[in-house]
Amino acid sequence: MREFRIAEPRTADELAALLNETREPVALMAGGTDLIDELKSGVEKAGLVVDLRKVEGLAGIAREKDGLRIGAMTRVAELAEDAAVPRDFPSLRQAALSLATPQLRNVGTVGGNLCQRPRCWYYRDPQVVCRKKGGFNCFAYQGRNKYHAIFGGDSCFIVYPSDLAPALISLGAKAAIGTAKGDQAMPLEQFYILPEVDVTRENTLAKGQFLKSVWVPAPKAGQRSAYVKLKERGTWDFALVSAAVSGVVKDGLIAEIAIVMGGVAPIPWRLKKAEDVLLGKPPSEAAVRQAADEALKDASPLRENGYKADLVFAALKEAVLAIAP
Numbered sequence: 426m427r428e429f430r431i432a433e434p435r436t437a438d439e440l441a442a443l444l445n446e447t448r449e450p451v452a453l454m455a456g457g458t459d460l461i462d463e464l465k466s467g468v469e470k471a472g473l474v475v476d477l478r479k480v481e482g483l484a485g486i487a488r489e490k491d492g493l494r495i496g497a498m499t500r501v502a503e504l505a506e507d508a509a510v511p512r513d514f515p516s517l518r519q520a521a522l523s524l525a526t527p528q529l530r531n532v533g534t535v536g537g538n539l540c541q542r543p544r545c546w547y548y549r550d551p552q553v554v555c556r557k558k559g560g561f562n563c564f565a566y567q568g569r570n571k572y573h574a575i576f577g578g579d580s581c582f583i584v585y586p587s588d589l590a591p592a593l594i595s596l597g598a599k600a601a602i603g604t605a606k607g608d609q610a611m612p613l614e615q616f617y618i619l620p621e622v623d624v625t626r627e628n629t630l631a632k633g634q635f636l637k638s639v640w641v642p643a644p645k646a647g648q649r650s651a652y653v654k655l656k657e658r659g660t661w662d663f664a665l666v667s668a669a670v671s672g673v674v675k676d677g678l679i680a681e682i683a684i685v686m687g688g689v690a691p692i693p694w695r696l697k698k699a700e701d702v703l704l705g706k707p708p709s710e711a712a713v714r715q716a717a718d719e720a721l722k723d724a725s726p727l728r729e730n731g732y733k734a735d736l737v738f739a740a741l742k743e744a745v746l747a748i749a750p
């Protein structure tokens with residue numbers, strides 16, 4: 426394991442200033458459940474690790490007039506247990522409880538979950554210099570790609586592994602980014618970037634920036650949501666494919682819907698075309714078939730992952746039928 430120094434800022438301003446001024450490669454550490462593995466394997470080579478655990482005001486869930494603010498350092502278990510979450514945002518609770526194991530949910534944070542690095546085995550192998558690590562090739566493209574992207578891959582075929590991200594995006598969440606010049610807010614959907622924008626990172630965070638909190642708008646009248654995660658194993662596992670759906674069904678017809686898939690693309694993948702097909706239709710298997718077929722026209726499966734197309738339909742069907750009153 427390489428040597429690194431640790432900094433422990435106490436306030437968000439101190440953190441922002443430290444990140445802004447530091448010249449060497451920096452890694453933020455929240456719960457450490459992902460970062461420590463990366464440091465141990467040498468995939469993460471930071472000389473300075475900034476521990477977020479003592480920064481005031483980054484943890485906790487606050488009820489605001491128009492929604493729920495979730496601090497980046499809120500533990501995933503706390504999110505699942507919060508009284509408002511099962512009532513107002515069932516998909517968020519389902520996503521939180523589907524994630525890893527009770528032990529990891531007790532230590533892992535919401536910010537760490539939303540900023541975790543991909544699980545691609547080529548990226549995680551310290552001996553392999555793939556495109557994400559400054560090399561010239563995506564080895565998954567012609568190699569072992571059973572778990573890789575069927576949408577949006579282009580030059581790098583990772584899938585974004587977070588369970589919370591699709592659920593939060595489908596609920597219309599916004600990210601608050603801490604910077605030395607004050608906070609910036611953006612739709613969480615725009616926080617994630619495709620490899621064609623910058624293959625070396627998965628989100629917009631630039632030097633000096635960190636994720637401070639996410640805000641979820643209060644549900645509209647009649648809004649329902651569901652998160653369906655399809656895995657290879659019965660025990661803890663990352664999603665092969667997941668579907669987060671939020672919407673309003675009025676008089677038996679879908680009046681509003683947002684669909685975000687996990688496990689299929691380098692970022693949480695919005696299925697806009699499927700949403701358009703479903704609007705005005707009853708939440709039925711036939712309508713979902715049509716919607717999935719339309720969305721899958723944009724898919725480019727690799728040699729080993731064509732099965733994900735069937736899982737897109739299966740996850741979507743279960744999630745869409747679950748939002749029917």
Ligand SMILES: Cc1cc2nc3c(=O)[nH]c(=O)nc-3n(C[C@H](O)[C@H](O)[C@H](O)COP(=O)(O)OP(=O)(O)OC[C@H]3O[C@@H](n4cnc5c(N)ncnc54)[C@H](O)[C@@H]3O)c2cc1C
Nearest residue numbers: 455456457458459460525533534536537538540587588636
């Ligand atoms: C065995 C195992 C199973 C898992 N299963 C799942 C699963 O099923 N679903 C799932 O979604 N995840 C899964 N994970 C990943 C796990 O959810 C994450 O490791 C955890 O939520 C990350 O939280 P953390 O606080 O420990 O993050 P850390 O490990 O501390 O950080 C993770 C990454 O996020 C960055 N980071 C952390 N906080 C911030 C911040 N505020 N601003 C900017 N960057 C930040 C760090 O620099 C690091 O790159 C699994 C992990 C393990 C080890």
